[in-house]
Amino acid sequence: MESTFIHVCLKTDEAPTATGHEVGDRWVCSCGDNFVYREGFNRSGYPEVAWWPAPAIPQPRRAGIRLFGPRKG
Numbered sequence: 001m002e003s004t005f006i007h008v009c010l011k012t013d014e015a016p017t018a019t020g021h022e023v024g025d026r027w028v029c030s031c032g033d034n035f036v037y038r039e040g041f042n043r044s045g046y047p048e049v050a051w052w053p054a055p056a057i058p059q060p061r062r063a064g065i066r067l068f069g070p071r072k073g
Contacts, residue, residue: 016051
């Protein structure tokens with residue numbers, strides 16, 4: 001992660017606040033980026049609890065749905 005990373009969606013009105021959340025809460029912003037409220041180290045090296053970028057949670061496919069149809073021939 002780049003040290004000068006600032007995400008604009010965290011500054012909008014729809015963004016969650018820094019208080020009132022449990023560790024492990026997730027949020028997906030309007031642009032599609034995923035965040036998780038967790039403890040990490042800030043730029044000064046001190047631990048802080050804040051919204052951090054996170055990968056999306058993979059959703060399993062429903063049974064019987066295939067990307068391609070049955071084989072022919």
